[in-house]
Amino acid sequence: xxxxxxxxxxxxxxxxxxISLHAKxxxxxxxxxxxxxxxxxxxxxxxxx
Numbered sequence: 001x002x003x004x005x006x007x008x009x010x011x012x013x014x015x016x017x018x019i020s021l022h023a024k025x026x027x028x029x030x031x032x033x034x035x036x037x038x039x040x041x042x043x044x045x046x047x048x049x
Contacts (some may be wrong), residue, residue, distance in 0.1 A: 018044045 008017060014032055022028035025046035033042040 014042050016039070022046050 008014075014030065014034070018030045020022070022044065026049050028046040029044065031039070031043040
């Protein structure tokens with residue numbers, strides 16, 4: 001399994017970045033920090049089917 005990590009500039013909207021990266025992926029997820037400010041990071045990804 002490959003794992004990639006990147007910091008995005010704060011002006012980038014996480015939902016917009018997620019849609020740009022994973023719009024065509026069948027299985028994708030976004031765990032948004034905005035919904036829980038105690039978390040330090042937002043996490044997005046996709047799985048291959």
